[in-house]
Amino acid sequence: MTDPLLISTAIMIGLLGSTHCIGMCGGIAASIGLQRHRSTLSNTSFLMSYNLGRISSYMIAGALLGSVGALVATGTSGLILRSFAGFMLIAMGLYVGQWWLGITHLEKVGGKLWKLIGPSASRLLPVKTLPQALLLGVAWGWLPCGLVYSTLLWASSAGSWQQSALLMAGFGLGTLPAMFTTGLLAQQVKALLQQKWTRKLSALVIIAFGIFTLPLTELISISH
Known part of the structure; x- marks a missing residue:
């Protein structure tokens, strides 16, 4: 059973x-959620379908990489993997704060x-049906993204x-x-989340989550 703290x-x-996600995917969400010929309720349904597809791809990627991680998540190897996960969180924090952009190499x-996926995803635009929105989300979930990849390695x-x-x-x-909300309130939300103090906080x-994840006590006991 997954620790509730990990889920949190x-x-x-x-x-x-999300400050980074807006830059990577906000344009697509806005294009789906700001179709003037559709009602607000209809736009909401399209956004939900798109995001459901995107999150489904994250879960598939998590299951695939998690299968590999499970093979080595025991004993000393497990401590090494947890240490790596903690450092990945710290790297994510540095990335979000724009202090170090090393994870962009991922x-x-x-x-x-x-x-391979991008051209097919582009052909789904403009989105006219809910299945199209879902498939676009599934495809967009595989967009190269340092934040997603580092979270995958942590997961x-x-x-x-x-x-x-x-x-x-x-x-x-x-x-x-x-x-x-980027799809529905595009510029307002983008302005708030991209403020410097929001990114830094x-x-x-x-980074604090990353430090907490590091198995410092176990590593110290092994070293002694």
């Missing part, structure tokens, strides 16, 4: 990292995959593919408020 952490990472990993330390998938679902849910909280 995943949700908070998504919520606090985006190159998915570049080749996106070259892979959970110990099982089920828990990793659940953590990625939590991360996706955390991004939902910003992505959802979010970054510090994520």
